Amino acid sequence: xxxxxxxxxxxxxxxxxxxxxxxxxxxxxxxxxxxxxxxxxxxxxxxxxxxxxxxxxxxxxxxxxxxxxxxxxxxxxxxxxxxxxxxxxxxxxxxxxxxxxxxxxxxxxxxxxxxxxxxxxxxxxxxxxxxxxxxxxxxxxxxxxxxxxxxxxxxxxxxxxxxxxxxxxxxxxxxxxxxx
Numbered sequence: 001x002x003x004x005x006x007x008x009x010x011x012x013x014x015x016x017x018x019x020x021x022x023x024x025x026x027x028x029x030x031x032x033x034x035x036x037x038x039x040x041x042x043x044x045x046x047x048x049x050x051x052x053x054x055x056x057x058x059x060x061x062x063x064x065x066x067x068x069x070x071x072x073x074x075x076x077x078x079x080x081x082x083x084x085x086x087x088x089x090x091x092x093x094x095x096x097x098x099x100x101x102x103x104x105x106x107x108x109x110x111x112x113x114x115x116x117x118x119x120x121x122x123x124x125x126x127x128x129x130x131x132x133x134x135x136x137x138x139x140x141x142x143x144x145x146x147x148x149x150x151x152x153x154x155x156x157x158x159x160x161x162x163x164x165x166x167x168x169x170x171x172x173x174x175x176x177x178x179x180x
Contacts, residue, residue, distance in 0.1 A: 011068075011071075012067075012068050012071030012072045012075055012085070013068065013072060014068070015064050015065070015067050015068030015071065016065065016068030016069045016071070016072055017068070018064065018068075019061055019062075019063075019064030019065030019066075019067070019068055020065050020068070020069075022061045022064075022065075023061050023062070023065045026057075026058060026061060053097065054093050054094055054096075054097045055093075056096075056097065056100070058096050058100065059093040059094075059096045059097050060093070062089075062092040062093055062095070062096040063089035063090065063092060063093045064089070065092070066088045066089050066091075066092040067085045067086060067088065067089035068085075069088075070084055070085045070088035070089070071085035112142060112147070114168045114170075114172065114174075115168050116142065117140050117142060117147065117149065117165050117168065117174065118165050118166070118167060118168055118174075119164065119165060120140050120141060120142050120164070120165050121140070121141060121162065121163070121164055121179065122138040122139055122140035122141065122162075122163050122164070122165060122176065123138065123139050123160060123161065123162055123163065124136065124137075124138055124139075124151075124157050124158065124159050124160060124161045124163055124176075125137040125138060125139045125148055125159065126159065127156070127157065127158050127159050128151055128152065128153045128156065128157040128176065129156060130153060130154065130155045130156035130157070131154070132152045132153070132154065132175075133152065134150060134152055134173065136150070136151045136152065136153065136157070137149065137150055137151060138150075138151040138163055138165070138174065138176055140165060140174075149172055149173075149174050150172055150173045150174065151163070151165075151173070151174050151175070151176045152169070152173065152174075152175055152176075153175065153176050153177065153178070154177075155178070157176070157178055161178060162178070162179040163176040163177060163178055163179055164176065164177055164179050
């Protein structure tokens, strides 16, 4: 049993240096824009944080690095030091997955589903010719931002008139009605 503990204590320095080198390399590649995280194709759902797996490459490298670093700090504590090392590695796997999950939540495409504009107020930007002929444009306000979309209407509506989007017809084309 003591021989097994010696193997663990001898591996701490290797894990700290190897994991640390990979950690720094992945950090630099991420800064350059090359770093992508590969996921382990496992059926472990309890270890997932949001959409991010704890068993990602970054999570495993975090485990190796902090297992080695904490092992170096506690290597004279016998089996208790090994348990602390494993605990620190597992905690860093979850911390890494949590940080990646938070960063992914910051991503926002800014895209709006076309159907969400239905019922929104707007103003005619280019006169709508009427008789459901294309050629008009409307500036629609949604959540504090404006979008210019193509519009048709049953009647001719002049530039500057207040309208409401009645329906989405597809292909960035909306049917509008004059607001009273």
